[in-house]
Amino acid sequence: MARTGGGEAGGGSxxxxxxxxxxxxxxxxxxxxxLRHEGEDARFQPVRSAxxxxxxxxRTERGLIVLDLDLGRDPEGNRxxxxxxxxxxxxxxxxVVVLSGSSDAGRIGSALAxxxxxxxxxxxxxxxxxxxxxxxxxxxxxxxxxxxEELIEMHRRREGERRDLxxxxxxxxxREKEVLALLAAGKRAQAVADHFVVSLATVRTQIRAxxxxxxxxxxxxxxxxxxxAHGG
Numbered sequence: 001m002a003r004t005g006g007g008e009a010g011g012g013s014x015x016x017x018x019x020x021x022x023x024x025x026x027x028x029x030x031x032x033x034x035l036r037h038e039g040e041d042a043r044f045q046p047v048r049s050a051x052x053x054x055x056x057x058x059r060t061e062r063g064l065i066v067l068d069l070d071l072g073r074d075p076e077g078n079r080x081x082x083x084x085x086x087x088x089x090x091x092x093x094x095x096v097v098v099l100s101g102s103s104d105a106g107r108i109g110s111a112l113a114x115x116x117x118x119x120x121x122x123x124x125x126x127x128x129x130x131x132x133x134x135x136x137x138x139x140x141x142x143x144x145x146x147x148x149e150e151l152i153e154m155h156r157r158r159e160g161e162r163r164d165l166x167x168x169x170x171x172x173x174x175r176e177k178e179v180l181a182l183l184a185a186g187k188r189a190q191a192v193a194d195h196f197v198v199s200l201a202t203v204r205t206q207i208r209a210x211x212x213x214x215x216x217x218x219x220x221x222x223x224x225x226x227x228x229a230h231g232g
Contacts (some may be wrong), residue, residue, distance in 0.1 A: 016137055017063035018042040021053055022099070023072035023080070027122070031066065034130055040137075049074040053085055054092075062093040064137050068122065069100040069111055083111045090115030097136045099129075109155030118143050119151065165229050171213040179206045183219055184226045 018040055022028035028044040035042035041063075045056050050071075057065060067089070069082035086096050098111045101122040108119050118141040120132040132142045141148070172180065175196075182192045193203040207219065216222050 016041065017061050018133065018137065019057065019060060019063065019065045019094075020044045021047060021065060021071070021082075021085075022068040023047045023070075024068070028068075030126070031129065031133070034126075035133065038130075038134075040134075047071045047080060050080050050085060053080075054088055057089055057092060057094060063095070064097060064133070065089055065094045066097045066099060066133055067116075069098060069107065070102060083107060083114065086111045086114040086116050095136065095139075097133060105151055105154045106158040107155075109151035109153070109158075112148055113152045113155050117141065118148070162229075165225060168214050168225070169229055172210060176206055176210050176213070179203065180210050180222060180226050183207070184223045184230075 018032075018035055020028045020032045020042065022031075022044070023046075025044070025046060028046070032042045032044040045053065047053060053071075067082050067085060071080035071082050073079055082098075082100075086098070089096055096111075096116045098108065098116040098119040099122045100108055100111075100119065102108070112119060118132065118136050120129060120142065122129075124132070135142050169177070178196075179192055182195060183189075187195070189203050189207065190200055193200045196203070207222075210222055211217065211219070214222050214225055216225065
């Protein structure tokens with residue numbers, strides 16, 4: 001299998017440390033225990049916060065890190081996004097195996113573009129996960145040839161679409177953005193007019209301006225773009 005991806009940490013020896021970062025203790029601890037039974041220097045790191053993951057990685061001998069992209073929430077309720085951890089971990093000298101239970105190709109591609117070495121589906125059979133980790137420790141990827149580049153390209157294409165959408169939305173005035181937000185919330189034009197205490201004709205003029213600036217032909221399309229931009 002071809003060697004691909006970022007991160008040159010680890011020399012492929014049995015002494016290379018393996019750090020499992022996952023918010024599901026059963027999965028993480030089971031992986032670490034199984035790897036230790038095979039003679040690997042592996043341990044599970046529970047997740048409390050993004051900063052905590054980076055702090056632990058910073059004081060641990062560099063090697064291979066198995067990183068779940070969906071790490072739950074911190075004690076304050078903030079989402080812990082594993083994608084954002086990939087680049088600093090790679091920069092610190094870790095080789096990153098990306099785990100994800102999501103089938104979101106763009107998100108996986110984002111992690112690989114940030115330097116992730118290989119992606120392995122989290123729902124893969126347990127022996128497959130172990131085999132992928134062993135191969136990654138040796139500097140080999142289990143991904144089919146070209147799949148890594150394909151996922152990265154999907155991410156870049158999505159990012160391009162997102163930038164184009166942001167550019168279009170930035171053309172709207174503050175009032176036009178407010179009108180669009182109300183339409184996206186399910187309000188009809190008359191309800192929007194009542195909300196701002198203006199005439200229905202004024203709101204319809206604003207709606208036409210929104211459609212023109214967003215380069216769409218209907219309110220439904222405008223609302224769809226708004227929701228896409230706001231993660232809806």
